[in-house]
Amino acid sequence: MVDTSLLVIGAGPYGLAVAAYARHRGIEPTVLGEPMGFWREHMPRGMFLRSGPDWHLDATNVHTFEAYLAERGVDPAAVDPIPVDLFLAYATWFQEIAGLHVRPQLVTALRRHEGAFEADLDGRGTVSATTVVAAPGISHFTNIPHRAVAELPPERFTHTCFLTEVDRARDARTLIIGGRQSAFEWAALLADAGVDEVHVAYRHDTPAFAPADWHFVDPMIDQTVAVPGWFRHLPADQQDAVAQRFWAEGRLKLEPWLTPRMPESVVHRHPRTEVTRCVELPDGDIRAELSTGDVLLVDHVVLATGYRADITAVPYLADLPGLETIDGFPVLDEHMQTSVPGLFLTGFAATHDFGPFFGFVRACPAAAQIIVPELARLLEARAELSGQSR
Numbered sequence: 001m002v003d004t005s006l007l008v009i010g011a012g013p014y015g016l017a018v019a020a021y022a023r024h025r026g027i028e029p030t031v032l033g034e035p036m037g038f039w040r041e042h043m044p045r046g047m048f049l050r051s052g053p054d055w056h057l058d059a060t061n062v063h064t065f066e067a068y069l070a071e072r073g074v075d076p077a078a079v080d081p082i083p084v085d086l087f088l089a090y091a092t093w094f095q096e097i098a099g100l101h102v103r104p105q106l107v108t109a110l111r112r113h114e115g116a117f118e119a120d121l122d123g124r125g126t127v128s129a130t131t132v133v134a135a136p137g138i139s140h141f142t143n144i145p146h147r148a149v150a151e152l153p154p155e156r157f158t159h160t161c162f163l164t165e166v167d168r169a170r171d172a173r174t175l176i177i178g179g180r181q182s183a184f185e186w187a188a189l190l191a192d193a194g195v196d197e198v199h200v201a202y203r204h205d206t207p208a209f210a211p212a213d214w215h216f217v218d219p220m221i222d223q224t225v226a227v228p229g230w231f232r233h234l235p236a237d238q239q240d241a242v243a244q245r246f247w248a249e250g251r252l253k254l255e256p257w258l259t260p261r262m263p264e265s266v267v268h269r270h271p272r273t274e275v276t277r278c279v280e281l282p283d284g285d286i287r288a289e290l291s292t293g294d295v296l297l298v299d300h301v302v303l304a305t306g307y308r309a310d311i312t313a314v315p316y317l318a319d320l321p322g323l324e325t326i327d328g329f330p331v332l333d334e335h336m337q338t339s340v341p342g343l344f345l346t347g348f349a350a351t352h353d354f355g356p357f358f359g360f361v362r363a364c365p366a367a368a369q370i371i372v373p374e375l376a377r378l379l380e381a382r383a384e385l386s387g388q389s390r
């Protein structure tokens with residue numbers, strides 16, 4: 001059995017950022033998960049980031065994405081928008097430079113045992129840990145519009161989380177349900193790949209194709225780090241205003257570089273439209289009924305319908321006694337510690353209490369700065385106690 005003072009479950013941006021900062025502060029972590037697994041396996045190949053070059057993983061502000069580019073003599077303006085592979089290369093560089101050895105193993109169960117944690121690894125061993133930071137991301141939280149696809153065999157529809165490549169035979173005529181960035185990004189990727197017909201159906205107006213400007217987030221992140229519990233202590237109307245601002249930038253805008261990739265002859269938009277029912281016809285076509293009364297015949301349905309938090313859907317947290325939740329999110333203290341002492345949760349799971357920025361890379365350094373000092377304090381207290389009892 002491996003014994004560690006800190007187990008980090010998840011090796012996406014948040015897991016790597018926290019693990020690197022813990023190591024910087026003298027806490028040697030054990031890190032489990034597929035390094036940037038969500039980005040490699042659940043984001044479309046050929047995708048571009050919505051975020052800019054100033055977003056990075058390093059709480060010490062040294063090994064930034066911009067530093068990575070500078071070391072290679074690359075002008076940030078030359079990589080705008082940023083290809084996903086470039087950010088992945090940065091993350092690999094960051095992991096190496098931070099000296100993080102990530103074990104690509106999944107945790108199947110987590111339990112408290114004699115004041116510590118025990119994590120089972122997919123059939124191969126156990127890790128015992130004094131403290132745990134979990135950064136599960138969003139892949140466990142896919143939101144499925146059940147009414148629309150209830151009658152379809154499962155192989156006829158795919159959530160964008162499980163879609164990475166275009167299959168031209170299967171996707172020749174595709175209906176995309178949803179009308180935000182990932183819906184239109186897939187429309188563009190399908191059109192790029194030369195599919196015949198793409199329909200995008202969504203209940204709202206068509207968002208504006210305008211560049212997002214995320215700089216308004218910077219002072220909020222600074223506040224989050226400087227003032228413990230800053231977001232959670234804001235009055236409800238101010239929290240709503242932050243969420244609205246985020247919504248306006250992220251959801252009411254689409255990246256303008258998508259527009260030329262979506263010829264109207266291929267990509268057909270259906271704003272203010274709900275897909276009410278999809279059925280498979282005897283000849284294999286999918287018949288999709290729209291709330292406008294229109295009917296479409298397609299070969300595949302893509303669900304760009306986003307994510308909805310349900311922390312009990314994370315396999316290793318589902319049966320953990322004492323883990324309190326609210327609206328599917330974990331209840332956290334000011335250090336992102338859950339109601340299970342010594343267990344911290346970060347990333348999207350922390351957005352309810354810490355603000356929407358924690359669903360994005362921008363807040364990775366902040367998460368590390370919030371969690372790691374408290375981890376250090378807990379571990380010191382633990383060491384003192386065990387010293388006294390000897």
Ligand SMILES: Cc1cc2nc3c(=O)[nH]c(=O)nc-3n(C[C@H](O)[C@H](O)[C@H](O)COP(=O)(O)OP(=O)(O)OC[C@H]3O[C@@H](n4cnc5c(N)ncnc54)[C@H](O)[C@@H]3O)c2cc1C
Nearest residue numbers: 010011012013014033034037038049050106107137347361
């Ligand atoms: C299409 C798309 C585009 C996006 N574009 C951007 C963007 O441009 N900029 C941006 O900032 N954000 C973007 N995001 C959001 C992005 O997902 C988050 O910023 C980021 O991935 C959150 O990091 P994370 O570490 O919390 O989780 P993830 O990146 O999801 O990492 C989860 C980690 O947990 C591991 N894991 C899962 N289950 C287990 C288990 N049982 N045991 C051990 N490990 C496990 C995985 O292997 C992985 O290492 C995008 C999201 C999507 C869906």
